[in-house]
Amino acid sequence: MTIALTAPGTGVLDAVDPGRGKSPGAARIAGVATATTEHSYTQREVLDLFAITDPKVRSVFLNSAIERRFLTLPPRAADGALCSEAQGELLAKHKRLALDMGGRAVRAALDNVGLDVTDVDYVCCTTTTGFLTPGLSAHLIRDLGIPTKTSRVDVVGMGCNAGVNALNATASWAIANPGKVAVMLCTEACSAAYVIDDTLRTAVVNSLFGDGAAAIVLMADAPETAYAPADVPAAPGGPRILGFSSHLITDAIGAMRYDWDDEQGKFSFYLDPQVPYVVGANAEQVVDRLLNGAGLRRSEISHWLVHSGGKKVIDAVRVNLGLTRHDVRHTTGVLRDYGNLSSGSFLFSYERLLREGVVQAGDYGVLMAMGPGSTIETALVQW
Structure with a gap:
């Protein structure tokens, strides 16, 4: 499924009712x-x-x-x-x-x-x-x-x-x-x-x-409409969130799970050894769906912020998407310095990208995370 969260005219899916004569404001990531x-x-x-x-x-x-x-x-x-x-x-x-x-x-x-x-x-x-x-x-x-x-x-x-x-x-x-x-x-x-x-x-x-x-x-930002309240402040600077795309790999629903271990009397996490290959094999279709909705190609994405799921997972995603090691430098750097931080990993990479100071106005970025389901979640942003 792909969801667009921005106004028309940006190249993404038109998510507004044209009969209403207004465009929704774009959500921005203001701080991290x-x-x-x-x-x-x-x-x-x-x-x-x-x-x-x-x-x-x-x-x-x-x-x-x-x-x-x-x-x-x-x-x-x-x-x-x-x-x-x-x-x-x-x-x-x-x-x-x-x-x-x-x-x-x-x-x-x-x-x-x-x-x-x-x-x-x-x-x-x-x-x-x-x-x-x-x-x-x-x-x-x-x-x-x-x-x-x-x-x-x-x-x-x-x-x-x-x-x-x-x-x-x-x-x-x-x-x-x-x-x-x-x-x-x-x-x-x-x-x-x-x-x-x-x-x-x-x-x-x-x-x-x-x-x-x-x-x-x-x-x-406030919607673009003649009836927009005048006292709504503009959103601070930061990348606009243009849309999302999800993919649930139902054949691998048990490949990553957190379940009860009777012998230990604790919850225990399980990772199937095939997870990297399953994720890698499905990465292209969800990313391409995300980008197609915006009329973009992978070569037009300047910044890839991928979940630090593990060495084999990162390599599988990189190879299947045709990315370079430089493209995933923050992903591998976070893995090296912190390990897998679960749901927040991609934001540690995002923070490192901002500190690097290389982002330019107009750049596109893809946020990507993988987890139980098995699931791949992606988001498209633009500075």
């Missing part, structure tokens, strides 16, 4: 910020701290293209060994870490555009590393002092692609409420979602994920 937990570890340090000696498991960790990850390790027992954490302790850890990282990311993103938490009108939180009711959005509003009238949504359990799903919902809200401030937060405490055993299944997962949060601020 990221946060992590306190401590980072090399892959070798993690192996040694958990006393993992199996050469096959160690090889998975040490050949992951990851140098460091931010993690919050379990407390130590009297003998110095890391304690096992029960599911209840992991859920409490998730709440604590996700709110701490998330709060810092939201404040920093607002600061970047000269806004305060009291200016926020909408909050969308996404996470997969824990579950609680009420959701993170309610706790975030209370903890940060965001106005209690603020509308909120929690996107839970969608996995690594959830950030683009949430971006779609948040951009739609911003367009429906021009001039108002929407905040989207991806906050993943991956240290609260693990199982340690002697299987390669858990080794692959435990070698990959890290703690991180990313927040963005979105605002939309």
Whole structure:
């Protein structure tokens, strides 16, 4: 499915009613910020701290293209060994870490555009590393002092692609409420979602994920109409969100899943070894659908911000889309320095792109994330 979220005349699908004589305003990403937990570890340090000696498991960790990850390790027992954490302790850890990282990311993103938490009108939180009711959005509003009238949504359990799903919902809200401030937060405490055993299944997962949060601020311009209210402020500068395209690979619906492990008494994440090839084989059709709706070719995309799903996933996407290593430099850099940050990974790459200072007015960018479903989510933006 492809959805356009902008005015006609930009080359994308016409999403307005021509009989109404008006064009919707475009949602813009006004600010971005990221946060992590306190401590980072090399892959070798993690192996040694958990006393993992199996050469096959160690090889998975040490050949992951990851140098460091931010993690919050379990407390130590009297003998110095890391304690096992029960599911209840992991859920409490998730709440604590996700709110701490998330709060810092939201404040920093607002600061970047000269806004305060009291200016926020909408909050969308996404996470997969824990579950609680009420959701993170309610706790975030209370903890940060965001106005209690603020509308909120929690996107839970969608996995690594959830950030683009949430971006779609948040951009739609911003367009429906021009001039108002929407905040989207991806906050993943991956240290609260693990199982340690002697299987390669858990080794692959435990070698990959890290703690991180990313927040963005979105605002939309007022619609182009003679009846537009004069007091609606223009959205701050930042890329316009032009549209979205999704693809659900139903034949691989169980290839990435977070389910209950009776033996461990915990939730456990599973990644099928075929995931990179499944994602790579389906990447072209969803990206081409996104670009065809805008009348664009892949060669016209200046910036590719792809989810840091793992070395093989990135390589499969790059090869199937005909991208260069330079095109995915921020994706591989985030994987190297942070590991897979689940739903917020692509925003860490987006932040790095902005800091690089190479974006020019008129440039197009593609945001791309992959996750359980199996799902590929994409968004088209233009500066």
